[in-house]
Amino acid sequence: MLLEAQDIGFRYSKGPWILRGVDMHIAQGEIVGLVGPSGCGKSTFGRILAGYEWPLEGHVTLGGEPLPTAGYQPVQLVFQHPEKAVNSRWRLGDTLKEGWVPEASLLEALGIEQEWFKRWPNELSGGELQRFCIARALGPKTRFLIADEMTTMLDAITQAQIWHVVLEIAKKQNMGILVVSHEWNLIKRLCSRIIELSIVNRDRE
Numbered sequence: 001m002l003l004e005a006q007d008i009g010f011r012y013s014k015g016p017w018i019l020r021g022v023d024m025h026i027a028q029g030e031i032v033g034l035v036g037p038s039g040c041g042k043s044t045f046g047r048i049l050a051g052y053e054w055p056l057e058g059h060v061t062l063g064g065e066p067l068p069t070a071g072y073q074p075v076q077l078v079f080q081h082p083e084k085a086v087n088s089r090w091r092l093g094d095t096l097k098e099g100w101v102p103e104a105s106l107l108e109a110l111g112i113e114q115e116w117f118k119r120w121p122n123e124l125s126g127g128e129l130q131r132f133c134i135a136r137a138l139g140p141k142t143r144f145l146i147a148d149e150m151t152t153m154l155d156a157i158t159q160a161q162i163w164h165v166v167l168e169i170a171k172k173q174n175m176g177i178l179v180v181s182h183e184w185n186l187i188k189r190l191c192s193r194i195i196e197l198s199i200v201n202r203d204r205e
């Protein structure tokens with residue numbers, strides 16, 4: 001199954017075009033890097049791939065079909081700011097169980113403590129909260145993971161531990177991953193292919 005973006009064009013309201021004519025595909029089981037200068041639209045593209053934004057031009061398909069608009073989203077996005085990805089009025093245990101119920105072994109591997117379940121999001125550090133977001137995204141129905149600066153806020157050792165767990169699950173579930181990052185070492189270590197986005201040439205508008 002392929003996650004495909006064809007001829008994607010996007011801009012926010014009447015602002016300048018952020019993306020124009022962007023093509024990409026990822027196969028299940030493939031790990032692909034997405035790089036490019038700050039502001040070129042990597043996060044925006046990640047949001048489009050996961051169905052959070054609708055492209056103004058082109059389309060995104062999963063296995064040849066449009067992304068589902070209801071139910072579990074098989075393209076999961078984990079981005080840099082976990083505090084924006086969880087409901088601040090839900091205890092973390094409820095947030096986690098919203099999508100699926102992860103096994104204790106996965107929680108342990110991600111360093112998630114049971115005691116955190118009854119806490120509110122603002123009672124964890126950013127890195128602790130991010131582990132919840134990662135666990136939530138790794139459900140059995142996830143086919144592709146968009147990891148947008150997913151481990152940027154973690155120290156090097158925790159970052160390596162988390163990627164080890166994510167790669168293991170991705171392999172087991174034949175998941176494809178798009179790794180969006182400014183960290184070249186991480187991209188080179190993880191990815192078999194790298195896609196480069198560039199700033200849209202304003203002369204084309």
Ligand SMILES: Nc1ncnc2c1ncn2[C@@H]1O[C@H](COP(=O)(O)OP(=O)(O)OP(=O)(O)O)[C@@H](O)[C@H]1O
Binds near residue numbers: 012037043045
């Ligand atoms: N909600 C929004 N409304 C208007 N403009 C936005 C919005 N979100 C992002 N932008 C603009 O869209 C452009 C692309 O932003 P985006 O975050 O996708 O880039 P990026 O490549 O991920 O950047 P970085 O590497 O710095 O994280 C930027 O110029 C940004 O200012």
